[in-house]
Amino acid sequence: xxxxxxxxxxxxxxxxxxxxxxxxxxxxxxxxxxxxxxxxxxxxxxxxxxxxxxxxxxxxxxxxxxxxxxxxxxxxxxxxxxxxxxxxxxxxxxxxxxxxxxxxxxxxxxxxxxxxxxxxxxxxxxxxxxxxx
Numbered sequence: 001x002x003x004x005x006x007x008x009x010x011x012x013x014x015x016x017x018x019x020x021x022x023x024x025x026x027x028x029x030x031x032x033x034x035x036x037x038x039x040x041x042x043x044x045x046x047x048x049x050x051x052x053x054x055x056x057x058x059x060x061x062x063x064x065x066x067x068x069x070x071x072x073x074x075x076x077x078x079x080x081x082x083x084x085x086x087x088x089x090x091x092x093x094x095x096x097x098x099x100x101x102x103x104x105x106x107x108x109x110x111x112x113x114x115x116x117x118x119x120x121x122x123x124x125x126x127x128x129x130x131x132x133x
Contacts, residue, residue, distance in 0.1 A: 009052055010045055010048045010049055010052070014048060015041050015044050015045050015048065016041070018044050018047075018048060019037075019040065019041050019044045022044065026096070031077075031085075031096055032096065032097050032098070032099065032101070032102045033095060033096065033097070034090070034094050034095060034096070034097050034101075035097070035101075035102060039094070040095060043060055043061075043093055043094075043095045045060075046060025046061070047059075047060055047076055050064065054066060054068070054071070055068070056068055056071070056075050057075055057076040058071050058074055058075060058076070059074045059075070059076050059078050059092065059093055060093060061092055061093035062074045062078075062092065062093075076095070077091070077096065078091065078092065080092060081096055085097070085098045086098075089101045089106040089107075
């Protein structure tokens with residue numbers, strides 16, 4: 001139901017409100033959200049859950065270090081958004097997509113393989129940092 005919260009305390013109503021606000025802000029700044037509304041709302045839910053969990057909008061598709069200083073590069077919109085939009089047509093989690101994707105001239109499939117490799121590299125880096133502590 002619309003007013004009910006999930007396990008992380010996020011309601012559909014909250015997701016809808018943040019989605020609409022984010023979509024307006026993103027479009028005004030020249031970016032685009034993924035046109036798959038349900039997929040995008042799931043990502044918004046993940047952002048809100050991470051905000052409750054960590055206190056900041058950590059990308060819902062990346063592993064958080066649970067520390068803002070270590071996660072600055074993956075706080076949405078992450079440092080990788082613009083290079084990923086240019087190189088792959090979408091950011092890592094595909095919340096943001098390029099003009100080409102919006103116009104139907106590019107598909108997101110080729111992005112997924114590269115995204116998995118980048119995530120593996122990030123996980124390796126997090127593990128190495130934790131081991132050094």
